[in-house]
Amino acid sequence: MTVSAIEFTRLGPPKLRLHAMRCTSCDTLHPWWERFFCYSCGGTELVEQELEGKGELTNYTVVYYPPRDFLGQEPYVVGHITMDEGVLMPAPVVDVPADEVEVGTRVRATLRRMKLGHEGDVYYGQKFVVDETS
Amino acid sequence: MADLLSYGAYLPRYRVSLGEIQKFYGRPGRPRAKMLATPALDEDPITMAFEAAGEALAGQPSPGAVIVATQAPPVGLRKTSATLADALGLSDATALDVGANPSGLLDAFAIGARMAEADDRPVLVVASDHLVSYAERVADMLSAGGATAFLIGPSGGFATLGVRTRARREVFDVWRLGTEPEARYRLEVLFDAYGSTAGEALGSLERESGRATGDYAAVAASQPHPQTLRALGRAGVTQEQLAATSFVGEIGNIGAASAGLALALALDAVGAGDAVALFGYGGGEGIAQAIEVTGAPPAIDAASRIAGSEIPLGTYYRWTRGRQAEPH
Amino acid sequence: MRVGVLGIGKTPHKIQHQKSLRDLIVEAGTKAMDDAGVAPRDIQALYLGNAASPGFNYENSTGLMGAHHLGIVPSPAVRVEAACGTGAWALHLGCVAILSGLYDTVMVLGAEKMNDLATVEGTSVIAQAADSKEEYFSGLTFPSGVALTARKYMQVYGLSEEDLAHTSVKNHYYGARNPYAHLRFECTVEEVMRSAKVADPLKLFEVCPMTDASSALVLCREEILRDQPDKPQVYVTATQMGTGTWYAASDTLDDAYNLLAKPAQKAYQMAGISSADIDVAEIYNSFAIQEPLGVEALGFAEQGEGWKGAADGSTWMDGPTAVNLSGGLLCKGHPLGATGATQAVDVVEQLRGTAPPDMQRADAANGISACRGGPGSVAAIHVYQRLEG
Numbered sequence: 001m002t003v004s005a006i007e008f009t010r011l012g013p014p015k016l017r018l019h020a021m022r023c024t025s026c027d028t029l030h031p032w033w034e035r036f037f038c039y040s041c042g043g044t045e046l047v048e049q050e051l052e053g054k055g056e057l058t059n060y061t062v063v064y065y066p067p068r069d070f071l072g073q074e075p076y077v078v079g080h081i082t083m084d085e086g087v088l089m090p091a092p093v094v095d096v097p098a099d100e101v102e103v104g105t106r107v108r109a110t111l112r113r114m115k116l117g118h119e120g121d122v123y124y125g126q127k128f129v130v131d132e133t134s
Numbered sequence: 135m136a137d138l139l140s141y142g143a144y145l146p147r148y149r150v151s152l153g154e155i156q157k158f159y160g161r162p163g164r165p166r167a168k169m170l171a172t173p174a175l176d177e178d179p180i181t182m183a184f185e186a187a188g189e190a191l192a193g194q195p196s197p198g199a200v201i202v203a204t205q206a207p208p209v210g211l212r213k214t215s216a217t218l219a220d221a222l223g224l225s226d227a228t229a230l231d232v233g234a235n236p237s238g239l240l241d242a243f244a245i246g247a248r249m250a251e252a253d254d255r256p257v258l259v260v261a262s263d264h265l266v267s268y269a270e271r272v273a274d275m276l277s278a279g280g281a282t283a284f285l286i287g288p289s290g291g292f293a294t295l296g297v298r299t300r301a302r303r304e305v306f307d308v309w310r311l312g313t314e315p316e317a318r319y320r321l322e323v324l325f326d327a328y329g330s331t332a333g334e335a336l337g338s339l340e341r342e343s344g345r346a347t348g349d350y351a352a353v354a355a356s357q358p359h360p361q362t363l364r365a366l367g368r369a370g371v372t373q374e375q376l377a378a379t380s381f382v383g384e385i386g387n388i389g390a391a392s393a394g395l396a397l398a399l400a401l402d403a404v405g406a407g408d409a410v411a412l413f414g415y416g417g418g419e420g421i422a423q424a425i426e427v428t429g430a431p432p433a434i435d436a437a438s439r440i441a442g443s444e445i446p447l448g449t450y451y452r453w454t455r456g457r458q459a460e461p462h
Numbered sequence: 463m464r465v466g467v468l469g470i471g472k473t474p475h476k477i478q479h480q481k482s483l484r485d486l487i488v489e490a491g492t493k494a495m496d497d498a499g500v501a502p503r504d505i506q507a508l509y510l511g512n513a514a515s516p517g518f519n520y521e522n523s524t525g526l527m528g529a530h531h532l533g534i535v536p537s538p539a540v541r542v543e544a545a546c547g548t549g550a551w552a553l554h555l556g557c558v559a560i561l562s563g564l565y566d567t568v569m570v571l572g573a574e575k576m577n578d579l580a581t582v583e584g585t586s587v588i589a590q591a592a593d594s595k596e597e598y599f600s601g602l603t604f605p606s607g608v609a610l611t612a613r614k615y616m617q618v619y620g621l622s623e624e625d626l627a628h629t630s631v632k633n634h635y636y637g638a639r640n641p642y643a644h645l646r647f648e649c650t651v652e653e654v655m656r657s658a659k660v661a662d663p664l665k666l667f668e669v670c671p672m673t674d675a676s677s678a679l680v681l682c683r684e685e686i687l688r689d690q691p692d693k694p695q696v697y698v699t700a701t702q703m704g705t706g707t708w709y710a711a712s713d714t715l716d717d718a719y720n721l722l723a724k725p726a727q728k729a730y731q732m733a734g735i736s737s738a739d740i741d742v743a744e745i746y747n748s749f750a751i752q753e754p755l756g757v758e759a760l761g762f763a764e765q766g767e768g769w770k771g772a773a774d775g776s777t778w779m780d781g782p783t784a785v786n787l788s789g790g791l792l793c794k795g796h797p798l799g800a801t802g803a804t805q806a807v808d809v810v811e812q813l814r815g816t817a818p819p820d821m822q823r824a825d826a827a828n829g830i831s832a833c834r835g836g837p838g839s840v841a842a843i844h845v846y847q848r849l850e851g
Contacts, residue, residue: 001586011595016221031711033596039712050223061609062662063601067586070601072175072452075659078606080711090711092601094176095147098662103617111184111221112176113208114600122209124180124221125600 137291142189331420469498549802637793673795
């Protein structure tokens with residue numbers, strides 16, 4: 001559940017762009033939520049780095065019992081995507097039947113609606129589709 | 135004069151059979167479209183615009199403005215173009231929303247062309263829509279969704295935006311009162327007004343450009359209903375000119391994106407030296423524009439996207455109802 | 463260390479619409495005090511583990527509520543929260559309280575009431591234990607996060623879903639014999655394989671139900687229990703805790719192993735025993751795959767082989783180490799805050815010899831409970847021993 005349109009101010013905008021966090025001390029790329037502490041080197045200065053959008057599905061599951069905000073979309077695939085830049089990105093993989101997904105499939109990021117917030121604020125975010133070009 | 139630099143199109147993957155919908159509501163008569171292109175529960179005009187824009191922007195210089203034409207902004211009192219620009223990483227671009235009627239693409243071209251020339255910088259124009267009608271009204275409105283994007287530059291493109299003409303009638307054919315969720319319509323008025331403004335606008339185009347209507351390699355027209363394409367015949371447009379650009383009978387009415395998809399289909403089919411007539415109609419206003427193709431268009435094979443995956447009726451209604459879900 | 467277990471008590475584990483959260487707390491706490499032979503005024507502190515009452519019940523200060531209605535006022539009370547490891551954290555704090563010398567007798571209690579909300583809403587509340595603003599924002603749920611681990615485990619060790627299904631068969635065998643369990647039916651490998659998909663590859667019989675329950679222990683200084691030789695001489699002899707990543711995306715199989723293995727190694731040292739000495743183990747398994755992972759981390763099997771014990775009998779009642787004779791969380795359910803406390807109660811029952819005969823391990827003297835929580839974030843290991851003389 002989302003809290004309020006106030007919370008959207010912080011939470012919503014960063015999700016419009018596909019990005020990871022890079023530690024300025026050791027250059028390791030971390031998923032986008034690691035804004036505070038680098039577990040590779042203990043560094044505390046991390047900056048946003050935009051990603052190209054392409055990667056490979058290295059693990060996935062199929063959700064049959066969704067949380068409330070995802071009702072109507074089940075069954076849906078949630079994957080662990082290893083981006084070409086090397087960082088692991090968890091995200092849904094859409095527009096492909098669940099039984100046609102395999103580890104190793106190339107995917108690319110796109111923008112989709114994530115949820116209609118508690119106060120009618122609309123969250124968008126990153127989902128992935130099969131990359132037809134590769 | 136401004137040029138088209140590139141273009142993109144996005145149709146959602148899913149199709150629902152209009153025949154099944156009519157059967158469910160006991161509505162007699164042949165369905166006027168075979169399928170309706172149906173955005174998934176997590177899609178809307180912004181997400182579809184994002185995809186189309188991505189295709190148009192690939193390998194191109196960054197635009198200084200983003201103009202969106204849509205009849206279905208996901209959120210009112212906010213600019214669809216502003217959120218789209220943020221999502222595309224173009225937060226410094228001028229964001230403009232145009233429209234509220236299906237000829238919005240033509241208006242966006244007019245504004246975009248002037249801005250591109252004035253600022254010497256490309257402008258991204260996106261027409262994206264998701265029309266939703268309920269119950270048997272879908273059989274009349276053929277409500278569907280999709281998006282198209284065009285990058286306009288001051289020069290150096292593969293086609294030039296040429297002469298523009300306009301005709302207008304004060305009519306109520308498809309309209310929505312401010313407080314209502316769904317459109318009202320009187321299709322007889324639509325077919326009539328579409329046909330007569332098309333005749334007038336294309337006639338003016340002929341006179342002002344010096345090119346006969348029949349000399350365009352293709353006519354790309356907004357198409358809310360197959361009957362409107364037939365009305366173009368009375369304005370001097372031939373079957374051959376509509377052969378590559380007719381799709382409403384396949385996937386339904388995609389609103390503001392309709393003229394854009396027709397244009398993308400036309401550009402895919404023509405070559406250097408050809409001309410395309412673009413026509414958009416909405417709310418009693420018909421706008422025509424000549425597009426002179428000077429180089430080989432960077433074709434995207436939009437025609438291959440017309441076919442999609444059929445979804446059952448239950449899924450269609452779960453998704454269209456879901457759009458109306460209350461915040462919780 | 464030795465902390466005396468003076469009394470234990472638990473409620474049935476099931477959907478209990480007629481009982482509120484405070485009803486469950488008072489039931490378990492009262493049973494534990496009665497078993498201990500103490501009155502509420504003897505309890506010097508209450509550590510009440512509850513993971514999500516603000517979400518499930520719109521009640522925040524569960525510790526204060528418990529203190530009042532158990533009659534423990536004016537002794538201090540606090541709500542303890544550490545996701546699914548909550549109950550074990552309450553136990554840890556209870557042990558620390560006794561070992562500090564500041565308290566002689568304390569109550570450790572875990573409680574959760576999950577079923578006032580519909581399952582779909584409850585799933586969202588549970589997801590709030592993980593990063594619901596970022597990682598779990600886009601449709602991941604706890605079952606799907608664990609499913610990703612299950613698929614990795616199968617990939618790395620070349621296992622089939624049938625191999626993993628034996629864990630459910632064993633847990634259900636004993637759950638059927640546990641009068642306090644939520645799910646009380648046996649099942650076969652075929653029935654596990656046919657059960658409805660929840661988050662591929664996890665199936666219905668491989669995930670726990672949403673349960674309402676409470677469990678409690680009265681702990682005391684070693685001397686207090688020693689001075690009552692007629693009471694069962696069961697002591698907590700090790701308590702070791704740890705944390706791991708808060709993100710399923712960063713939780714590798716090695717992380718899952720180390721999360722429990724490191725505190726387990728310290729716990730064995732602290733208790734002065736080894737894994738070979740353990741007779742009974744309660745290993746956290748809200749999802750079936752977690753039992754093999756825990757079996758490996760606690761040293762009962764090599765990495766990649768933890769699943770075999772359920773298939774070949776070695777983790778059944780008469781095997782070298784009996785695992786989850788209570789039916790595990792798969793059958794007891796996982797009332798989030800109660801689980802760690804219930805595991806302790808169930809091990810103590812085994813060491814006292816008071817479990818129902820068809821699930822009582824003969825001569826159980828050394829036990830261990832392994833509780834975990836979050837995507838990969840909480841580890842709690844406790845060792846219990848029956849010490850004569």
